[in-house]
Amino acid sequence: MSTSDGHGDDDGARPGAALAAGAGGLALAALLLVALNLRAPLTALAPVAGDVAAGLGLTSAGVGLLTSIPVLTFALCTPAAAALVGRWGPERAVALGLLAILGGTLLRSSGSVGAALVGTAVLGAGITVGNVAVPVVITRDFRRRAAGVTGAYTATMNAGSTLTTLCTVPLAVAFGWQWALAGWGVLAVVALVAWVPAGRSLARRHAGAAPSGTDPSRAGGLATSQRRLALLLLIAFAGHTSGYYGMSTWLPTILADRLGLDAAAAGGAAAPFQLAAVAGAFLVPLGLAGRLSERTVATGLCLLWLTLPAVLLLTPQAWWVGVCLAGAAQGGIFTVIFTLIARRSPSVAGARRTSAMVQTGGYACGATVPTVLGAVHESTGGWTAPLLVVVALLVAMSVALWVAAGPTRPTLPRG
The missing domain is CATH 1.20.1250.20 (MFS general substrate transporter like domains)
Known part of the structure; x- marks a missing residue:
């Protein structure tokens, strides 16, 4: 097997040449x-x-x-x-x-x-x-x-x-x-x-x-533009994973407490948050195929993600709207982030390093947030403050992703 980063394709230099x-x-x-x-x-x-x-x-x-x-x-x-x-x-x-x-x-x-x-x-x-x-x-x-x-x-x-x-x-x-x-x-x-x-x-x-050692993009690590992209996507992925693991952990409990549901009913009510992600993952390629910009697709998905904590804070009786929309959005946001890494990295080595940086920071945040939300809930005796923490995390995600998905000269023509 190859031990290189796989920079070559049919010309030995460009990533992404079409496979047969x-x-x-x-x-x-x-x-x-x-x-x-x-x-x-x-x-x-x-x-x-x-x-x-x-x-x-x-x-x-x-x-x-x-x-x-x-x-x-x-x-x-x-x-x-x-x-x-x-x-x-x-x-x-x-x-x-x-x-x-x-x-x-x-x-x-x-x-x-x-x-x-x-x-x-x-x-x-x-x-x-x-x-x-x-x-x-x-x-x-x-x-x-x-x-x-x-x-x-x-x-x-x-x-x-x-x-x-x-x-x-x-x-x-x-x-x-x-x-x-x-x-x-x-x-x-x-x-x-x-x-x-x-x-x-x-x-x-x-x-x-x-x-891989001959790739000029690796001299001194990531280039300045790639470091900027990596930092923005790290913030976006940290907000996304924090919101995802936080809501996955506590959503059934929140629904039970706010709506008076028993454990089985609350678990069933939370299920569409996971199931809708399958459909949400396909919203991104469909939107981009329809000539929507990456920023437009990302912004729309961020707004949908925010509906869940907003609904639970303001109108919990409409929980199903937020659960379904945010479920689709969380699958789409994951797709947007890694599509941006694939499309905007100048080399395969750059994509690998960016992906590693984004996932390291993002999953570190995702691992701690459920505990933080539980502690905030215990200290306040309710779910308003934890849900506001989730809103803050998703707003940070939205801002970072809006900047990261802005117009740029594509590395390769989109096909």
Whole structure:
């Protein structure tokens, strides 16, 4: 496999030259099977959290630790994952990430607290490698279709989350929670079977690429314009992930407290926040294909994201409007941010470094905000102050993304 950053394509220098139709279709299919593994094993835990707690003798705090470790891993391991992708190439990095996902999934279900903690960390590390490597492949091999491919990638991640959320409980009833969680390792096996030949094909195609050390854009690190883009997108992604993990954690409780719903009804009412993200991921390529500017698409999605805390603050009886609109928006915002990285980075190495910087800072914020919101709620005795914190985070996201998505000379023609 190639050990370069993959700067070359058919001319050995430009990222994003079109793949042949057949090869591109197979590579894209394999890439989406990889994406199916980048959230699904994590969301599988929540529906059977009670069974896991009983089986392992964990408190609620212990189960909470199992759910928070992966997000912390995303932040802590992203720099190492970016270095791995740069040294080994994205093809081998993705394969290694899938092996870690498979191993972590199985280890988490082996039946002891220590194995569950270590397995969850290994699982999170494997997903982190995929988080970094997949955008690199999109930048290098699908740049002219970056919005559509990134939208499909985002939608597939959310579809995987929906699949495991809906099916883990029936599997646990039939086979027990350990087999139910371990069984999702089959997704990693299927992705490996598809990715290994596709990755080899991509590596052969880029075998003649210039070594990453010869890329002039890497002299002194990121160029000034790329550092500015990275900083703006870091702020935007931090606001987005903070809002996402904060609302994902507390939305059912907020709905229960403000509307008087029982736990089951509140959980069901919160579900569209995740499900609508599948549709939201496709809003971005559809909007850009309709000749809307990146700034227009980003601004519209930011306004939709803000409807959720606004509705919960002002008219909680209309909760379903905010849940559905913000759910679609949060899937779209993720797509916008990584489409901007793919389109506006001058090289594959620049895209990799920008993506690593954005994800490190963003996930670090996302990992802490649910705890912060819980503390604010306890200190104030209500949900108004926590929701205002979410509004502030989303406003910061909106401003940064509005600036980042402003007009610029495209690096490559859009196709």
